[in-house]
Amino acid sequence: MRDQTRHRYLQGIDRAVALLQHAVDTGAELPDPGQLAEAAHLSPFHFHRVYRALTGETPGGTVLRLRLLRALRLLADPAQPVTEAALAVGYETPQAFARAFRQAFDASPSELRGQAERLARAIARCSQAPALEREPAAELRVEVVSVEPFRVIAVRHRGDFDGLNLVYGRVFEWAATQGLVEHVTGIYGVPYGDPRDAPAAGLDFDCAVAFGRPAEPGDGLIAEDLGGGEWARFRHVGSFDLLDEVTDAMLAGWLADSGRELRDEPLFHHYLDDPEQTPEVLLRTDIYLPLA
Structure with missing residues (x-):
C-alpha cells in the first residue's frame, strides 16, 4: 500500500x-x-x-x-x-x-x-532533477490526529512573509480593545503558497489567533475555521525559517510512504512559543497537513 x-x-x-x-x-x-x-x-x-x-x-x-x-x-x-x-x-x-x-x-x-x-x-x-537528501521518514515521528474544528480571527496578509510579526500585532491590538488578550488559546499561521516558489505579490498568509470565548472580527479582520477531520502533525523545534524544508520532508518522506492522501484545503502551523521570549533554537511549531 x-x-x-x-x-x-x-x-x-x-x-x-x-x-x-x-x-x-x-x-x-x-x-x-x-x-x-x-x-x-x-x-x-x-x-x-x-x-x-x-x-x-x-x-x-x-x-x-x-x-x-x-x-x-x-x-x-x-x-x-x-x-x-x-x-x-x-x-x-x-x-x-x-x-x-x-x-x-x-x-x-x-x-x-x-x-x-x-x-x-x-x-x-x-537530464535529471536534482538529487534529494531527505531525513528518513521514521525519524520524523509524524502523528495522525483528529482535530475538532475551531474558530480563529485573522488578518490575511498579501506579500512577503518577512515581518509577519507586525501583522500579528494588528490582531492583538484589536483583541486588546475587545478584552480578549487574556482569552488567547493559540496562535496559528495559514500559508497559501510557498514563498520559495511564488513572487511575494501573489502570496497570502493568514495570521490567526484563537480565543477561549466567542469573538466577531473587526474591520480588516476575518473569522475562519481550522481543523476538522484527520491531520498529519509533526512538531518542529527550531527556526521558523526551516518550516518549509521540514514540510518538504513530511511530504517526500512520511506522506509518500503513508498510504494517505491530502485533503483539498491548506496546511496550517500552530506556534507554541513566543519568539520574543524563547530562543530561536527552542521555538516549537506543530505543522498540520490535512488528510483525506
Whole structure:
C-alpha cells in the first residue's frame, strides 16, 4: 500500500513534468498551475509543495532546466546557430538566453559548444532533477490526529512573509480593545503558497489567533475555521525559517510512504512559543497537513 502511494504521487508528478516537457519541446504556451495540479491529481493548495518535495525543484526550475537541456542538445550540432537555439527554446532574445546560460554553466553558449566533454557533462546534469537528501521518514515521528474544528480571527496578509510579526500585532491590538488578550488559546499561521516558489505579490498568509470565548472580527479582520477531520502533525523545534524544508520532508518522506492522501484545503502551523521570549533554537511549531 505504501509503495503504491509513493508510486501514485510520483506518477502524478511525472504527468505534470510531461506537460512542461511538451511545452518546451514544441514552443507551446506553458501550462498554468491549475493545469499542472490537475495532471498530477493534486489539490492546487498542495501541488507546488509536493512537486518541490519530490523533485527537488520548482515547476519554474524544471522549465529552466528543460529549456537549457534542449539548448545544449541543439548546440551539440556545430551547424546550429546560437541565435536559432535561443529562439527554439523559448527565449525572446539571444542576450536573455546567454545570461541564463552563463548563470547555469559559467560559460557562453559558444564557449561550451567548443568543449565536448564539458558539454556532455552539462547535458547529463540537466537530464535529471536534482538529487534529494531527505531525513528518513521514521525519524520524523509524524502523528495522525483528529482535530475538532475551531474558530480563529485573522488578518490575511498579501506579500512577503518577512515581518509577519507586525501583522500579528494588528490582531492583538484589536483583541486588546475587545478584552480578549487574556482569552488567547493559540496562535496559528495559514500559508497559501510557498514563498520559495511564488513572487511575494501573489502570496497570502493568514495570521490567526484563537480565543477561549466567542469573538466577531473587526474591520480588516476575518473569522475562519481550522481543523476538522484527520491531520498529519509533526512538531518542529527550531527556526521558523526551516518550516518549509521540514514540510518538504513530511511530504517526500512520511506522506509518500503513508498510504494517505491530502485533503483539498491548506496546511496550517500552530506556534507554541513566543519568539520574543524563547530562543530561536527552542521555538516549537506543530505543522498540520490535512488528510483525506
